[in-house]
Amino acid sequence: MSDSIAAMSSPGGAAKVSSINEVVIRIAGNSQDGIQAIGGFLARLAGRSEQEVMTFMTIPATISGGASIFQVRMGSGEVLSSGDEADVLMAFYQHSYDSHLSSLKKGGIVLFDSDHVVPNEEFKKDYHHLGIPISGLTVEAIGGTAKDKGKNILALGLIAKMFDLNIPKLEKLIGERFTGKDPSILNNALAAFHAGYANPLGNVMETFKFVAAQSKGGHQVVMNGNEALGYGLIAAGVRFGAGYPITPWSDIMELLRRELPKYGGTFVQTEDEIAAISMAIGGSYAGRVAVTGSSGPGISLKTEALGWAVMAEMPLVIVDVQRGGPSTGMPTNIEQSDLNIAINGGHGDSPRVVIAPANVEDCFYMAIEAVNIAKKYSVPVIILTDQGIATRIEAFTEPNLEKVCQDISPDFTPVAEHKPYDLSKPDGITTHLPPGTKINSGKYPIVTGLEHDELGHPTGSPKLHMQMTAKRRKKLQALGASLPVPKIYGPPEGNILLVGWGSTEGPIREAVDRARAAGDSVSSIHIKHVNPLPNGLENIFSGFNHVLVVEMNDEGLYGFGQLGQILRARYCDAKIQGINKTDGLTWKVKEILERAKTNVSAGLRKL
């Protein structure tokens, strides 16, 4: 735990080396300072050292300027969340110092740029202050013109010194980052890095060393959730997509636009989100599951066409990187408030699939799962991620791409006859033939948003509408029955069960660990298939006195949050309650525990 640092460092003490398991470093400055780059280097280094890593970033809504932070937690054991409090704060400016000192653990280290920050005497007793003229040193190392570009790398050198990080590995990472550019840029970067590393750190500071991580075997890859999702779609065989830019979804469309041509595919930037989903459905109809995506208002725009895909039973993957809503809302905030629109958005009865990755690795594999569900069940599948998971960098075991990558090319083999909406199939699953396929009977299908008969021709028959509505529902019930029941984290019986979905798995599990360490009876489950839900959750719930659904959305008119309301409706169980918040920040572990305590008046320790 990160307590280790605070306990071991002593101000003014002789320099010594202490060994630690993990550390939380928060870097605060302005967005143009390349703060994300420092965080990225540390994250990547951790990945290469087989350490666990998790990052947390806030991006300012303004384009340039604006306060920005990057928090990285690196550890030799399992790292579940980006950490409630920082062990080290690196503050580039006065405002960084003033607004982030409170996020530092008592007894933690604040390393500040003494060219910009005047520390507050009052705080000196609570935090170890270490002022280093970062700006001045950078000018000394690489000259005045490049200083704004080199400050972050110099700071990386300081961190490398403090934590005895692997210098050859970092040099290699810096080399990779600046390859292909003007060689003087790489030289400057290395000069700045070494100037930082050579700093004696005021001779007052003890330094730290990570205990060796256990080898996991195989390489680790380090990326953020948006990247993992984009690459997952490529691995899944997706070769066509369309989108319209909006934060935080844009990264995915930019990646696909850049990468797909190598595979002979195309991603189109359209005039709006309606065109984007329409074009993606056209791509799917043409024979290969296609993708569209958006965030916030863009998702609202897609709902009419989404309903068509449900009605016509057309496979499609829709990525929703959630942000704060409604309307333009809080574009750079984290929120899980799109569950309702994902599951129910649009008019009419329109069942579709919604899945939610819990971490960056999931983003990769669940993109593939989404494509396969869409294809098998001929249905739109929404992947719900959020601002938090989209931008956070994690390390995970490198997938075996040769095994994982799949080919979903269409099959044009002529058939004798074809009925896309065949009612005689017990599971209700439709199969479409892509245009170009010859049908020897000479009877060709129409795909349509009107209620239709088995060939796709319009019908006004109430009987057919009932049958087709049931067909579209039944296939998802079949999917639900095939889904794995989530594993319980912690014992299967106890006082409290925390239920989460999406990006909150890490802090929820850490809350379970912390509560259990304190002797409280808490377990958790994480739901990745939110619509349809897997069967059998009631058996899990029956083992607990309280089922608390932890969500980053409003409690709603009836007080249970978006998933909470669904679980209550399905299980009619009064012990299901919600723990909800809308502050736009990831859950802190202690926040979950405190809220759980207030919620369960009887206290945590029952059973």
Added chain:
Amino acid sequence: MSQTLTETPERAGNIATVAAPVVPATEERKGLTKKEIAADHPTWCPGCGDFSVLALYFKLIEKRKMWHEKITTVAGIGCSSRFPYFVQAHGVHFIHGRALPFASGISLSRPDLHVFVFGGDGDAFSIGGNHFNHTARKNVKMTYCVMDNWVYGLTKKQTSPTSPLGFKSKTDQWGAVDYPINPMKQAISAGATFVARTTHTNPNHVLAMMEAAMDHDGFSFIECLSECVEFYEGAFDASNPRKGGVFNEVPKSHDVTDEFAAYKLASEPFPGNFGIFYKVNKPTKNAKEAEINASYQSKVTGLKDWQILQKNFDKLR
């Protein structure tokens, strides 16, 4: 180009991994008969202009020996947009106003197909107006035939974006007050590379325009006047010689590559001219994307898809 409809492409252009459909060679198959092309009996009112457009689409399919599986007909919502149900071929009845982006999705991922889109004036210029502009400017390869009846037919006589001033509709009982859109001007200024005008009362002309549109490598747009006998009877009489009107073809002297001349033609008061107003050859979006792909794929020749992805992952270690 039209040949894509009757020949098996060597390789399906920019989607490298889409194998071309296996179909018998050209000589083994005869063209389709009208009986084989016709599907559901049209639900249009007797006398509706849309019947002629459908009949001429059948003629086109017959004449150009297109095969069932190669015909892809896409439409939005409206009376005219019911078109795909009446054609015995792969067809799509999409949502109101969004047929063009859907068709673009097919066109850009399936260069072996020529996509035809049919729809009404409301579908094209009101709810779908922005898609019209962008599909035209991107020059996505397809043929778009707007069956313009100057009214909303399916929803029973509301003002359409092409209704002339003074037209008495259910939403303008005193006569339309909003200035109408001029589809030809709209298409030219949006950047369409083929812009033609025809009318359902001149079958030979409709067929000629359809053929020329289909042969055009790019976004080809036809405004086909198509009378709604139910809600706007007689709208186009002034263009029909049998009703005492005049059918003026585009003058022989007109230079179809001259954008300003085309714009001027489009400014003529009704009944104006019929024929090809504008036609230029510009690289299509399909061709441009294929070019980007060829250049990126040349850097990864011989690699399997997973090996291409592996190169990215190597950098993420």
